């Protein structure tokens with residue numbers, strides 16, 4: 001006879017110094033179902049999952065898995081028992097190849113020797129089973145973030161677990177890969193595997209979830225079957241109030257050209273990209289993974305060697321060779337890889353906020369002012385943290401992102417480039433960041449917003465640049481926005497030609 | 502904000518190294534009360550001053566995820582060169598036959614400048630070629646030591662009193678070397694927490710990629726780190742030659758880099774980058790000093806002293822790692 005639940009976590013309490021992250025929450029997961037775990041940034045979703053996997057030890061509470069009470073002291077025990085997890089923050093070993101990353105910690109051996117042949121074959125088999133197109137011999141670091149994420153997913157699946165936790169697995173995937181993941185999830189549930197699925201993307205939840213549990217501030221709010229919910233109800237449960245507008249785009253006067261990019265090229269990643277950016281404008285950038293949007297931003301920001309073309313700001317040609325010079329010229333870039341090139345984990349929120357603009361604080365540094373400015377942004381962006389002295393790595397992913405947004409706002413840039421600005425950010429905060437971008441545009445700043453979320457680019461942009469494999473295939477005005485059109489130019493080399501008016 | 506008791510707990514845990522120091526001092530003092538005399542404390546601190554100043558240098562390198570192994574041999578090179586310019590005129594065995602010693606202040610400036618140049622050279626090599634600091638400074642160690650021996654094949658002694666002022670003189674009852682030591686402590690603490698340079702080094706040690714994106718010139722900062730490191734080594738050399746009155750190419754500063762690294766490490770500087778406190782390093786220096794000085798007073802033999810030192814270095818890092826892991 002099968003139990004009703006494969007996993008029950010009952011009354012889990014977890015405290016960190018100064019924070020009660022979980023105050024007695026309960027989660028019951030049915031086998032072969034997708035159980036969505038929802039809640040704002042810092043609600044405690046990741047923490048609960050880490051308690052399950054034995055990464056953290058809960059202060060109190062009970063975990064019943066497969067009918068027995070369990071107590072994993074480390075991840076290894078959890079994996080052996082049949083629970084695996086895709087972490088919110090990837091931790092690949094970039095210098096090793098894909099198959100070594102895949103079988104890390106459990107490499108097949110022949111006698112004392114690592115059996116490289118088997119390892120490679122196993123990888124190929126796994127990829128084939130999951131229909132993934134990844135070369136097992138490629139260096140992990142050479143893959144795109146999305147590919148790395150797919151490898152991570154493959155890894156979690158390869159344990160043949162009964163419960164798989166997916167903590168925001170789609171945050172760095174584009175639509176095609178998301179579809180792919182959903183296929184994989186379907187297969188898993190068909191084989192009676194339970195999936196605990198954490199995401200801030202509503203559409204995903206309603207597509208795949210059977211059950212939904214909502215947390216708020218470390219407390220259990222509700223558990224419902226997905227079919228009894230709709231987006232509005234769910235959002236209200238999550239934020240505790242009604243949300244009005246997800247895309248509070250305000251039409252503001254568009255001013256002069258601030259930034260002009262002419263035939264910009266950077267190797268093969270960016271080829272002949274040209275566009276103009278005006279004061280008060282939000283220019284969206286759409287495209288699939290590998291389209292070259294991030295690379296374009298990096299080229300403008302001096303992180304990537306430019307092989308051709310020109311960049312002008314306020315009519316003057318720029319020769320930017322480093323982020324340092326870009327910042328001096330009033331350009332800011334919020335990168336997509338939060339952990340790799342965003343946060344400095346060990347340092348406090350203050351240090352992380354002021355680091356890009358230390359000049360402002362004089363010699364010796366004015367610590368009082370640094371603290372006051374940080375507190376201002378923590379408040380303005382509604383960042384949840386016990387104090388501004390907390391190391392940033394202790395914040396939930398979404399709150400880390402808010403600190404980084406604050407870092408760049410502090411530099412008071414004229415041109416703000418944001419690469420997936422709301423990745424991993426909850427609905428409430430997302431709307432906040434959207435209205436912040438709108439407000440900044442209203443103040444005359446020029447904004448480039450790279451986003452893989454169709455509703456976001458369409459909802460927030462004045463114009464959208466569409467790229468495909470390094471080429472710019474189209475640029476649409478707001479009145480021409482149409483998701484099918486965008487997708488069309490994002491998937492083919494065909495150039496968009498404006499219809500005669 | 503936590504309650505009062507939490508603050509105290511946090512304070513103790515942050516400063517546990519000072520607690521260890523106090524316990525060590527008391528323990529040695531109970532067995533050998535003479536250890537606690539003011540005179541002996543002065544001896545202890547003067548004895549550690551040179552290595553301590555070098556530790557204040559190398560802690561920046563460690564904080565940035567690097568290391569500096571050249572310190573001792575840089576000191577040797579600076580020592581022989583400065584010493585050769587500061588020998589008494591009437592000394593028979595002068596390095597420069599005939600001639601007069603240069604003014605002390607000039608000699609000291611030359612010595613410090615040599616340190617700065619050496620640091621700039623291998624700092625640039627580390628920053629721009631991206632080779633590991635361990636390798637670059639290992640090479641530098643061999644080269645500088647060889648340079649010192651090529652400069653002179655015998656000890657250079659009989660140095661002028663004015664040159665020896667920093668290392669040898671006293672102001673009232675206080676040796677100048679102790680004043681220099683605490684001055685260097687204050688300057689490094691200031692650099693670390695009150696300047697952009699310090700914040701940038703923290704950022705680079707914590708996540709160099711993120712530091713670069715935040716507009717920090719990682720290469721320039723790295724060069725400055727090794728310039729500072731090497732400057733401290735040069736200053737150490739001047740104090741050391743002043744203190745002993747001579748420079749010996751083969752042995753001056755020998756293995757000092759290891760003592761400096763040990764002190765910085767015991768003081769809580771993390772070799773994985775991003776964690777360092779000047780006050781911790783000061784305590785680390787004094788802890789090693791208590792062992793060096795105290796165990797001699799207790800007539801513990803040399804090998805035993807080294808075993809204790811080794812255990813303390815490893816033990817302190819284990820404790821630190823656990824403390825930091827808990828904060829994860």
Ligand SMILES: Nc1ncnc2c1ncn2[C@@H]1O[C@H](COP(=O)(O)OP(=O)(O)OP(=O)(O)O)[C@@H](O)[C@H]1O
Pocket residue numbers: 016017019020021039040041042043044045046047048088384385386393394395396397398399424426828829
């Ligand atoms: N190691 C830690 N030390 C201290 N506090 C922590 C630690 N990890 C998490 N927290 C705190 O616990 C709370 C819950 O964090 P958690 O990461 O579980 O949130 P989340 O629901 O996963 O949010 P997100 O959607 O942003 O990922 C937050 O307030 C966070 O600051």
Ligand SMILES: [Mg+2]
Pocket residue numbers: 045046047088167396397
């Ligand atoms: Mg999370």
